Amino acid sequence: MxxxxxxxxxGIIRFxxxxxxxxxxxxxxxxxxxxSLKTRLEIYGKKITLWPENLTWVNYAExxxxxxxxxxxxxxxxxSILSGILVLAVSILGGYSLARYRFRGKGIILLIFLSTQMxxxxxxLVPLFMVFGNLKLLDTLPALIITYxxxxxxxxxxxxxxxxxxxPVALEEAAMIDGCNRMETVVRIILPIMLPGIVATxxxxxxAAWNDLFFGIMFTTSESVKTVPVxxxxxxxxxxxxxxxxxAGGVLSLIPVAVxxxxxxxxxxxxxxxxxxxx
Amino acid sequence: MSSTSYPRxxxxxxxxxxxxxxxxxxxxxxxxxxxxxFFAYPVIKAFQLSFMHYVLFEPSKIGYSGFDNFxxxxxxxxxxxxxxxxxxxxxxTVGLQFVLGFMLALALNRHFRGKHLxxxxxxxxxxxSAFLIGMIFKWxxxxxxxxxxxxxxxLGLIDKAIAFLAIPGTSIIPVIIAMxxxxxxxxxxxxxxxxxxxxxxxxEAADIDGAGRVKRLFSITIPYIKPTLVLTVLLRVxxxxxxxxxxxxxxxxxxxxxxxxxxxxxxxxxxxxTDFGQASALGVLMLIILTVYTIFFLRVTKYNEAGDI
Numbered sequence: 384m385x386x387x388x389x390x391x392x393x394g395i396i397r398f399x400x401x402x403x404x405x406x407x408x409x410x411x412x413x414x415x416x417x418x419s420l421k422t423r424l425e426i427y428g429k430k431i432t433l434w435p436e437n438l439t440w441v442n443y444a445e446x447x448x449x450x451x452x453x454x455x456x457x458x459x460x461x462x463s464i465l466s467g468i469l470v471l472a473v474s475i476l477g478g479y480s481l482a483r484y485r486f487r488g489k490g491i492i493l494l495i496f497l498s499t500q501m502x503x504x505x506x507x508l509v510p511l512f513m514v515f516g517n518l519k520l521l522d523t524l525p526a527l528i529i530t531y532x533x534x535x536x537x538x539x540x541x542x543x544x545x546x547x548x549x550x551p552v553a554l555e556e557a558a559m560i561d562g563c564n565r566m567e568t569v570v571r572i573i574l575p576i577m578l579p580g581i582v583a584t585x586x587x588x589x590x591a592a593w594n595d596l597f598f599g600i601m602f603t604t605s606e607s608v609k610t611v612p613v614x615x616x617x618x619x620x621x622x623x624x625x626x627x628x629x630x631a632g633g634v635l636s637l638i639p640v641a642v643x644x645x646x647x648x649x650x651x652x653x654x655x656x657x658x659x660x661x662x
Numbered sequence: 663m664s665s666t667s668y669p670r671x672x673x674x675x676x677x678x679x680x681x682x683x684x685x686x687x688x689x690x691x692x693x694x695x696x697x698x699x700f701f702a703y704p705v706i707k708a709f710q711l712s713f714m715h716y717v718l719f720e721p722s723k724i725g726y727s728g729f730d731n732f733x734x735x736x737x738x739x740x741x742x743x744x745x746x747x748x749x750x751x752x753x754x755t756v757g758l759q760f761v762l763g764f765m766l767a768l769a770l771n772r773h774f775r776g777k778h779l780x781x782x783x784x785x786x787x788x789x790x791s792a793f794l795i796g797m798i799f800k801w802x803x804x805x806x807x808x809x810x811x812x813x814x815x816x817l818g819l820i821d822k823a824i825a826f827l828a829i830p831g832t833s834i835i836p837v838i839i840a841m842x843x844x845x846x847x848x849x850x851x852x853x854x855x856x857x858x859x860x861x862x863x864x865x866e867a868a869d870i871d872g873a874g875r876v877k878r879l880f881s882i883t884i885p886y887i888k889p890t891l892v893l894t895v896l897l898r899v900x901x902x903x904x905x906x907x908x909x910x911x912x913x914x915x916x917x918x919x920x921x922x923x924x925x926x927x928x929x930x931x932x933x934x935x936t937d938f939g940q941a942s943a944l945g946v947l948m949l950i951i952l953t954v955y956t957i958f959f960l961r962v963t964k965y966n967e968a969g970d971i
Contacts (some may be wrong), residue, residue, distance in 0.1 A: 393875060400769040406760075407843070408784050411798045414809050414812065418801065431812040473692045480689035492690060499701055501952045502896070503904040505925040506945030509711060509938045510704035533700035558830050586789075594791035596907050597929060613791035616911075619797070626801050633794050644789045645782045 412637075419443070419630035426627050437499045442538045442631035452632060455614035456532040460526055460639075463592040466531040470539050471581065473532070478543030480570065483552070496537040504534065508601050513640060515602060526602045528608070531592040539584045546580035548574070582650040586643070593640065705949075711942035718936035731943035740919045740927070747834055748923040751841075752903050758842035760895060763849020768879075770850070771857045788847040796911030799840035803827055803912075827913050834921040837912045841902070849894065856890040857883065896959055900952060937962050 418426060420443050421435040445450050481493065511530060512521070518527040550573055558568040575579065599613035609617065615632050673717035715727040735741060770781065787795065802809045805825040814820045826836045860883060868878050884891070906926035909915060914931055922930065924944060931941040 392680040397769050397772070400765055404766050404769070404784055408787060408847075411795075411802060411843070412786075414802060415798050427807060431807055431809070473696065476689045477693035484686035484689075486683075488685040489686075492694070495702070496693075496697065499697065499957055501900050501949075502701070502705055503925055503945060503948045503952070505904070505906065505928045505932075505943070506708045507701070507704040507950060508929070508932060509941060510707035511700065514700070514704065515705070529696075529700055533696050536697055536888075537701070540693055589742065590789050594793070596791070596793050596910075601932070612791050615797075616793060626804075629797055629801070635795060636794060637790060640789045641786060646788060 393463050401579055408511075415630045418626055419634050421627060423625075423627055427502075441503055442627040443635070446628045446635065447632045449628070450618055450632070451609070451614060452635070454607060455609050455611045456636070458524060459593055459610040459636075460610060462527045462531065463589045466528045466535070466592045467585050467589040469528070469532045470535045471585050473536055474540040474543040474584060475574070477536075477540045478545075479547055481544040482542070482547035490514055493541075496541060499537040505597065507534075508597060511598070521602055522604050524608055527592075527595075527598060530598050530602070531588070531595065535588045535591050539588055542587075543580070546577045546584075550576055579650040582647050586647055586650075589643075590640065669693065708942045708945050709926075711939055712946045714939045716937070716939040716942075718938060727939070732947075733937045734940060735943055735947065740922070744922050744924060744927050747921065748903065751834065751838060751909075751923045752899055755902050756895065756898050758838075759849050759898065761840070762846045764853055766846060767853035767857055770854050771810040778816050785847040785851060787844055788851070792844070792845075792905075792907035793911055795840060795844050796908045799836065799908075800827065800912045801931050803836045805942040807831045811875045828917050830917050830920045831907070833917065834909070834923075835923065840904070840912065841908050845898070845902070849898070852890070852894045853887070856887040856894075859890075860886050887901060896956075899955070903952065904948070 394535060401431075417433070417435060420438050420440075421432070422437055422439050422441065425432060481489065515521045515529075517525040520529075555565075555573060556570050558572045559565065563571065593610075593613065595610075596612045596616065599610050600616065603609050604611060605617075606614070611632075615636070617630070618632075619629070670753055684773050713726055713728060713729065713732055714724065716724050766784065770777070774780075803811075803826040805811060805828070806825075808823070810826070811820070811823040813915070815823065827904050864882055864886070865878065868882055903923075906923060906929055909921060909923060909926040910929060913921045915926055919927070919930075925948065928941045928944045928948075931937055931944065
């Protein structure tokens with residue numbers, strides 16, 4: 384009994400915990416998927432079925448037909464990828480500067496970037512609305528791209544500077560002795576080493592842009608510039624929620640993120656443990 | 663030939679040195695420009711707006727109004743409820759996320775077959791939009807044909823379907839559950855990363871001393887990763903306090919404004935009354951609360967850390 388308590392029990396508990404978390408995570412997704420495959424009659428019928436009795440694709444077809452879903456999708460992609468790339472480029476430059484130089488005003492600059500982290504984004508909705516109104520950028524994608532870039536730069540740049548600090552300076556000096564200049568050294572030697580961190584940072588910026596709702600609602604009104612959450616939301620506000628089509632739209636919007644995430648999930652844990660945990 | 667090359671070389675050295683001095687600023691310039699004009703400026707503008715009468719529907723009345731917006735907030739009968747909700751929202755959500763995230767991280771802190779696939783699935787909620795999470799949970803908590811009502815009925819725990827999201831006073835609870843579910847992966851990742859930073863030698867020493875698993879966890883692991891835990895919780899509290907999407911989607915603050923927190927109330931004000939002045943005043947109030955919280959938190963944790971390790 385004693386031996387059982389010491390050797391086997393922890394493993395069993397671990398297994399149960401892992402199984403419970405898996406079930407808890409999957410249940411909502413499962414329910415969305417099942418709902419998207421049911422007919423209207425079955426969704427609103429007296430009896431609730433845990434698997435569709437009559438499997439149907441009609442909700443998917445309707446989602447594509449009745450909303451500008453493909454458009455939303457394209458917009459979300461353009462906005463998230465462009466702002467992700469911009470955030471990354473700016474954060475690499477700034478992060479390198481913060482990690483490798485000593486200069487006057489560094490403390491203040493760091494303080495500015497850190498203090499942005501506690502600013503509630505709702506406070507910026509109205510002023511940014513006015514700014515983009517003056518710039519004649521309301522109801523355009525650039526307004527969203529600029530906003531997401533500005534909001535995500537501080538966190539990503541600080542994280543990036545943490546990644547740079549982890550790469551030994553000696554490595555850089557060695558490359559420079561070999562005749563590389565600073566720029567070549569960073570591009571050829573340092574950045575490849577930091578790849579997990581770079582990927583994690585990009586994904587952070589990408590998902591933040593992909594998932595935003597409030598700025599999208601505030602800045603866009605035309606169907607042609609709405610992102611996925613904003614488009615689906617306006618659909619919900621206009622009509623009674625059709626849970627079948629809603630779920631179909633949800634499943635579709637989940638696919639690219641899930642694929643992306645499955646590929647880079649390994650990098651994220653590696654990237655975070657490189658940057659976030661500095662004893 | 664040789665007489666001209668000398669000074670030229672010198673000047674090029676000088677420009678190089680000058681360039682080098684300005685290099686860190688050049689590198690930071692893009693970040694600073696973007697953040698100052700599209701982050702810092704809007705925040706300053708919000709302070710200005712909070713002292714103005716600014717309702718979008720009344721363009722002729724726009725102008726400075728002193729502390730009127732803040733006075734109006736004091737008189738607002740919704741405010742006590744909203745402040746109370748904001749506290750419950752943060753404490754319950756972060757508490758649940760922390761405990762569950764910690765359990766997940768502990769369970770994951772050992773190699774097993776299929777671990778990468780498992781992580782990819784369990785961490786997925788992190789990457790999904792709040793809009794989608796909100797809609798799924800809204801549908802699951804639905805009175806008619808909602809999964810949760812169905813399960814509770816099947817188990818015989820209730821005799822009649824409950825309209826969870828329409829009960830005044832408690833309609834925020836389903837939203838908290840959804841929010842907790844949403845944030846567990848984040849905590850899991852952060853804590854797992856921290857756990858993996860604990861050196862093995864420490865555990866080996868503990869094994870010689872014959873410390874049990876539970877004792878090892880509380881007297882070695884947790885103290886070792888405490889700085890990371892503290893920082894994660896600090897950032898998470900700010901993040902959850904500022905987050906309003908799920909409330910907006912699941913209850914929209916209803917019924918009768920009973921499930922708003924501060925940011926969702928602000929969004930509501932912007933959207934329905936277009937009272938930009940009052941919305942900004944509320945935003946300023948939030949910022950003040952957060953500043954006080956951060957200073958307090960930094961003090962307390964520094965004080966505690968001084969004794970440790």
